[in-house]
Amino acid sequence: MTTGSIIAMVIILGGLWGGFAWMLRSAIKSEERRSSADRTG
Amino acid sequence: MSEQREQFTSRWGLILAALGMAVGTGNVWRFPRIFATNEGGAFLIPWLFFLFAWSIPLLILELGMGKKTRMGLVGAFGKLIGRRYSWMGGFVAAVTTMITFYYSVVAGWCLRYFFTALSGGLARLTDAEAAQQAFEHFATSGWALPFHLLAFGLGAWVIWRGVVRGIELANKILIPLLALLLMVAAVRALTLPGAERGLHFMFDIDWSRLGDYRIWLEGLTQSAWSTGAGWGLLLTYAVYSRERSDCVRNSLVIGLGNNSMSLLAALAVLPTVFASFPTFQEAFEVATYSGPAATGLTFVWIPILFQKIPLGSIFSAIFFLALTAAALSSLIAMIELITRILIDLGLQRKRAIGIVFAAGFAGGVPSALSLNYFNNQDWAWGLGLMVSGGLFAFAAIKYGLTRLRADLINLPGNEITLGPWFNGLLGVLVPVEFGAMLIWWSVQSFGWGEAWWNPFAVANLGTCLFQWGLAVIVLLALNRWLSNRTLGPPGTALPEGGRL
Numbered sequence: 001m002t003t004g005s006i007i008a009m010v011i012i013l014g015g016l017w018g019g020f021a022w023m024l025r026s027a028i029k030s031e032e033r034r035s036s037a038d039r040t041g
Numbered sequence: 042m043s044e045q046r047e048q049f050t051s052r053w054g055l056i057l058a059a060l061g062m063a064v065g066t067g068n069v070w071r072f073p074r075i076f077a078t079n080e081g082g083a084f085l086i087p088w089l090f091f092l093f094a095w096s097i098p099l100l101i102l103e104l105g106m107g108k109k110t111r112m113g114l115v116g117a118f119g120k121l122i123g124r125r126y127s128w129m130g131g132f133v134a135a136v137t138t139m140i141t142f143y144y145s146v147v148a149g150w151c152l153r154y155f156f157t158a159l160s161g162g163l164a165r166l167t168d169a170e171a172a173q174q175a176f177e178h179f180a181t182s183g184w185a186l187p188f189h190l191l192a193f194g195l196g197a198w199v200i201w202r203g204v205v206r207g208i209e210l211a212n213k214i215l216i217p218l219l220a221l222l223l224m225v226a227a228v229r230a231l232t233l234p235g236a237e238r239g240l241h242f243m244f245d246i247d248w249s250r251l252g253d254y255r256i257w258l259e260g261l262t263q264s265a266w267s268t269g270a271g272w273g274l275l276l277t278y279a280v281y282s283r284e285r286s287d288c289v290r291n292s293l294v295i296g297l298g299n300n301s302m303s304l305l306a307a308l309a310v311l312p313t314v315f316a317s318f319p320t321f322q323e324a325f326e327v328a329t330y331s332g333p334a335a336t337g338l339t340f341v342w343i344p345i346l347f348q349k350i351p352l353g354s355i356f357s358a359i360f361f362l363a364l365t366a367a368a369l370s371s372l373i374a375m376i377e378l379i380t381r382i383l384i385d386l387g388l389q390r391k392r393a394i395g396i397v398f399a400a401g402f403a404g405g406v407p408s409a410l411s412l413n414y415f416n417n418q419d420w421a422w423g424l425g426l427m428v429s430g431g432l433f434a435f436a437a438i439k440y441g442l443t444r445l446r447a448d449l450i451n452l453p454g455n456e457i458t459l460g461p462w463f464n465g466l467l468g469v470l471v472p473v474e475f476g477a478m479l480i481w482w483s484v485q486s487f488g489w490g491e492a493w494w495n496p497f498a499v500a501n502l503g504t505c506l507f508q509w510g511l512a513v514i515v516l517l518a519l520n521r522w523l524s525n526r527t528l529g530p531p532g533t534a535l536p537e538g539g540r541l
Binding site: 004008012013016020026027030031 | 051052053056082085089240241243244245246285287290291293294297298300301304454456
């Protein structure tokens with residue numbers, strides 16, 4: 001593989017999976033905050 | 042009519058169900074082939090661009106519409122932009138319903154190949170000719186019928202169990218299972234000798250390819266196909282979302298998750314193809330081979346290729362189980378979409394499911410018996426999805442884009458606020474993309490050899506116009522009845538949340 005294709009692979013795979021994981025993590029965190037707020041009334 | 046509407050128990054429930062809706066055969070079956078046909082690498086640029094310029098804006102709109110109106114497609118369009126436009130929701134529903142009929146047949150094919158892989162039967166398929174003959178015999182001899190029945194029956198059974206114990210639970214199992222199976226298959230593919238040739242093909246970007254308009258249009262159609270944007274499926278799931286669910290972040294999770302799964306599927310398929318052939322040209326021809334009903338790579342070559350690698354029978358079963366899980370999770374969303382509309386029309390849930398099951402099986406029979414009919418439906422209603430996306434954009438413009446952001450999206454619970462730039466995205470860019478794509482597909486169909494106007498041809502402009510026209514005429518004739526049944530007689534004060 002050329003350096004260019006390795007860089008493209010890292011950027012595209014990392015960007016997609018990283019973006020997905022980041023969004024999912026922040027969705028879970030906000031869910032936790034909301035549940036905690038609901039419990040405390 | 043006093044049936045209580047269920048809700049997803051958590052944001053996870055909605056996200057997993059929506060991921061299940063989005064991740065389907067379009068990711069595992071269609072994406073690797075379209076990716077290869079467009080000569081790898083460069084295709085990723087338009088495919089990613091349209092994720093943000095088409096799919097995610099439409100997903101946000103669908104989530105907002107479903108949450109706001111708490112009704113299926115017909116009621117949602119009527120309630121949002123006026124009773125005279127209920128037929129537009131009906132058209133979107135008709136497109137997805139017609140796709141559901143043959144999609145269940147595809148889910149049946151996946152089930153059959155999974156069972157055959159499990160029993161070791163795929164080992165008999167030693168060359169492409171034998172594999173293609175076996176597929177065509179299965180797909181046209183009536184053997185596809187019981188598997189279509191089984192697939193639709195499984196989907197209807199999940200819907201029968203309800204939103205929480207059915208849809209939510211099924212997707213909590215199917216989506217992690219699908220991700221795990223694809224990861225196992227991808228790791229296996231990437232550790233094959235010669236797999237790096239596949240990676241090189243996938244990620245070596247030839248920038249000059251971006252000057253070809255077709256790669257952009259293929260990127261757009263693939264994104265629309267695989268994310269489910271504009272199908273009305275996410276709108277339907279949003280009916281059961283919690284009041285404070287976050288439209289923007291959820292749409293980003295769904296869009297990014299869907300594309301991540303597509304790439305994972307391509308990592309499982311393309312390195313396997315390139316590792317199996319000594320020359321680039323041979324591998325390229327296999328990766329782009331369409332075959333009958335575009336089944337070539339998945340149902341003809343994959344069974345052969347997996348036999349060539351160590352523990353191939355096991356990985357073949359894993360691949361077809363993943364494909365089945367992806368197909369079923371999307372089929373469930375489609376069945377719920379039709380069921381929800383029947384509930385809005387006044388039917389009780391279980392009766393509606395019974396009708397959908399009977400109609401769904403009957404509607405899929407011609408596609409289960411004839412690949413020509415299957416191809417015709419795939420062509421006409423697959424292209425109809427672009428019209429569906431255009432109708433969603435029309436609804437947003439008609440309602441008012443600034444008002445839409447305020448009333449449907451930037452609400453309490455939404456942690457990412459959309460600014461005026463979103464008006465340009467949904468009100469200008471999406472309609473321009475829709476127009477360009479529709480014109481391109483139409484022009485392309487002139488060159489297909491058959492008379493473009495013939496309504497009974499397998500794939501041309503005439504058959505699309507004929508079938509869409511028929512749907513529009515019927516829906517326009519029924520518009521008053523549809524809106525009265527879903528929204529009550531004119532002048533009725535609509536309760537927040539619609540009929541149920």
